[in-house]
Amino acid sequence: MKPSNGRGVPLAGLSLAALGVVYGDIGTSPLYAMRESLEGPGHELVASTSNVLGVLSLIFWSLIVVISVKYLLFVMRADNEGEGGILALTSLITPEGGKSGRRRLVLIAVGLFGTALLYGDGMITPAISVLSAVEGTEVATDALSHWVIPIACVILIGLFAVQRHGTASIGKIFGPVMIVWFSVLGLLGIIHIVDEPGVFRAINPWYGLEFFAHNGFKGFLALGSVFLVVTGGEALYADMGHFGRRPIEIGWFGLVLPGLLLNYFGQGALLLSEPDAIENPFYRLVPEAFVIPLVVLATLATVIASQALISGAFSLTRQAVQLGYSPRVKIVHTSHSAAGQIYIPAVNWLLMVACIGLVVGFRSSGSLAAAYGVAVTLTMIITTVLFAVVARERFRWARSSVAALCGAFLVVDLAFFGANVFKIPYGGWFPLLVGAIVFTILTTWRRGRIILGERIHRAQLPLQTFLDSLQKNGRPTRVPGSAVFLFSVPEMTPPALLANYRHNSVLHEKVLIVAVATEDVPRVLPAERASITEYGHGVWGVVLHYGFMEDPDVPRGLNQGRASKLRIDADPTTYFVGAESLVVTDRPGMAKWREHLFKLMSRNATSASNYFSLPPDSTMTVGMQVEL
Numbered sequence: 014m015k016p017s018n019g020r021g022v023p024l025a026g027l028s029l030a031a032l033g034v035v036y037g038d039i040g041t042s043p044l045y046a047m048r049e050s051l052e053g054p055g056h057e058l059v060a061s062t063s064n065v066l067g068v069l070s071l072i073f074w075s076l077i078v079v080i081s082v083k084y085l086l087f088v089m090r091a092d093n094e095g096e097g098g099i100l101a102l103t104s105l106i107t108p109e110g111g112k113s114g115r116r117r118l119v120l121i122a123v124g125l126f127g128t129a130l131l132y133g134d135g136m137i138t139p140a141i142s143v144l145s146a147v148e149g150t151e152v153a154t155d156a157l158s159h160w161v162i163p164i165a166c167v168i169l170i171g172l173f174a175v176q177r178h179g180t181a182s183i184g185k186i187f188g189p190v191m192i193v194w195f196s197v198l199g200l201l202g203i204i205h206i207v208d209e210p211g212v213f214r215a216i217n218p219w220y221g222l223e224f225f226a227h228n229g230f231k232g233f234l235a236l237g238s239v240f241l242v243v244t245g246g247e248a249l250y251a252d253m254g255h256f257g258r259r260p261i262e263i264g265w266f267g268l269v270l271p272g273l274l275l276n277y278f279g280q281g282a283l284l285l286s287e288p289d290a291i292e293n294p295f296y297r298l299v300p301e302a303f304v305i306p307l308v309v310l311a312t313l314a315t316v317i318a319s320q321a322l323i324s325g326a327f328s329l330t331r332q333a334v335q336l337g338y339s340p341r342v343k344i345v346h347t348s349h350s351a352a353g354q355i356y357i358p359a360v361n362w363l364l365m366v367a368c369i370g371l372v373v374g375f376r377s378s379g380s381l382a383a384a385y386g387v388a389v390t391l392t393m394i395i396t397t398v399l400f401a402v403v404a405r406e407r408f409r410w411a412r413s414s415v416a417a418l419c420g421a422f423l424v425v426d427l428a429f430f431g432a433n434v435f436k437i438p439y440g441g442w443f444p445l446l447v448g449a450i451v452f453t454i455l456t457t458w459r460r461g462r463i464i465l466g467e468r469i470h471r472a473q474l475p476l477q478t479f480l481d482s483l484q485k486n487g488r489p490t491r492v493p494g495s496a497v498f499l500f501s502v503p504e505m506t507p508p509a510l511l512a513n514y515r516h517n518s519v520l521h522e523k524v525l526i527v528a529v530a531t532e533d534v535p536r537v538l539p540a541e542r543a544s545i546t547e548y549g550h551g552v553w554g555v556v557l558h559y560g561f562m563e564d565p566d567v568p569r570g571l572n573q574g575r576a577s578k579l580r581i582d583a584d585p586t587t588y589f590v591g592a593e594s595l596v597v598t599d600r601p602g603m604a605k606w607r608e609h610l611f612k613l614m615s616r617n618a619t620s621a622s623n624y625f626s627l628p629p630d631s632t633m634t635v636g637m638q639v640e641l
Contacts, residue, residue: 027256028256029188031256034324035261036195036265037191037248037317038142038244039242041142042273046242047277050068050235050239059288062285065212067215070220078425088250095257097254098247098250099131102250102403104534106121120399127391129448136367139364141382162376170365173368177345177358187317190314191317194311196272202276252321326357327361335560338455341619342359342360345358383440384442386433387434387444389444397426400419401415457607460611464603465593475506479511489519489520490519499529500526501529504546507589508635509589510524512637520551522584523553525552530558537563539574543573543575568628586631593615593638
């Protein structure tokens with residue numbers, strides 16, 4: 014597996030960069046995870062020796078089983094030409110056809126729902142991370158308590174405001190800052206472990222089992238907060254394409270895992286000697302004089318963690334657009350060298366409003382923690398199911414091996430999910446609601462485009478029939494230059510071509526019917542970009558192939574691979590695109606409310622000319638009315 018953006022970059026450099034992007038979410042969990050595991054809503058527990066050791070045991074084995082084993086050793090093997098994440102995993106499912114067609118559609122829908130859920134928890138992560146960091150000021154002095162929410166909101170506004178500038182410049186400091194962060198986490202833990210070395214007894218899983226036995230149902234509910242320590246697992250997998258599997262493994266086992274474990278055990282050691290420190294065990298690790306510097310460092314770490322989630326939302330949105338599940342959106346590239354660095358204004362401002370609303374509405378990281386985890390646990394379950402399918406069908410692993418391995422993962426995933434379900438009344442409904450809305454939008458757009466295509470193509474004239482009729486009626490007048498008609502079915506006659514001929518009674522010397530196809534791979538080599546069909550009479554059908562991590566550029570694509578032989582760059586070229594005016598009807602297809610939603614999304618989608626990078630001064634838009 015070769016990292017898509019890391020060719021030629023030393024392994025040490027990639028590992029450093031991965032620290033600054035991949036581990037932000039999981040790396041800031043010590044700010045609140047231990048506290049919430051013992052004092053979360055609905056399962057308030059005494060910080061006794063048995064409870065502290067029990068929670069530590071659960072934390073330790075959660076990090077080992079979920080992150081080290083499930084994701085790093087197994088799931089990250091399921092990469093799509095180096096790219097990871099639930100959409101990339103979904104694209105690895107057995108190609109549609111025959112008996113597997115309907116099954117594949119179901120699995121794709123499941124994967125799409127998992128993707129939608131990530132937006133919900135993606136909104137909570139920046140809010141809870143920044144808020145938990147700023148809350149450290151309350152440990153230093155009560156005078157700042159009423160400033161916590163305003164400060165958190167200002168930081169979030171600043172974070173989203175700078176997104177349009179890209180992360181190329183500030184990204185260089187992310188890695189070093191996170192090295193300092195994880196080193197400080199480990200050092201603070203060691204200081205307190207020295208006083209209570211017996212805390213390492215918690216490595217024995219028996220303490221975790223005893224925790225459940227002694228606390229019963231409350232102990233099970235606490236598992237929902239223990240889950241906070243592994244919420245960054247999906248980020249590890251999703252960011253694999255930026256750095257590669259090996260740098261992520263080096264960062265995890267070399268620094269991140271030791272730093273996290275030492276800090277959690279240090280908090281446990283502190284609680285064994287000072288149970289009252291449970292109000293904020295992380296900031297109580299340092300003397301009062303060092304709280305403010307630690308707040309500053311924690312805030313930097315949480316901003317970095319938030320940046321990773323925001324960038325991930327941009328990448329997910331672009332993949333959804335490319336795969337046909339989302340309307341076209343404005344995508345701004347913020348780096349000339351790194352293709353993955355993009356900025357999507359609509360997503361950025363929506364996330365900012367949601368994050369600020371969450372901070373103002375929930376008002377504390379403890380309340381937000383109650384809303385955190387429900388959607389991520391569902392996503393992890395979906396990842397396990399999809400991985401099982403890929404392991405069986407792509408890797409050809411034995412059925413018994415897949416059942417044993419993924420069955421064990423599912424037991425853990427389902428236990429976490431079961432514990433998080435009880436968070437729904439306390440705020441867990443929010444990410445589920447967001448996930449349901451996003452899933453509805455994605456599926457409505459996909460279904461709407463299919464129906465729209467059927468309505469348009471049903472009334473279309475085969476291209477060969479159109480060309481034959483032209484010859485029978487006498488050769489049409491040809492004008493100099495090339496005409497490029499964007500249409501999804503090259504063998505059919507584009508409505509724009511028919512309209513242009515009927516109005517002007519002429520054809521260009523070269524006529525290209527161009528379709529853009531998104532493949533189930535991250536990128537397509539330029540040499541393999543185009544496939545061409547010649548229809549004669551100066552007419553060609555061209556299909557430009559792009560990966561789901563690429564932005565289509567039609568003018569450039571027509572000068573790559575086989576399409577370059579057509580030499581349209583040597584002629585004056587006019588591009589024609591269609592613009593549908595949609596009419597909601599009672600015809601079979603979708604419910605009326607979904608047709609209205611589809612019409613609204615179509616009206617607000619970025620124009621085809623912008624999305625396909627067509628030159629504005631050489632592009633003509635031809636409208637047509639279509640009944641849904």
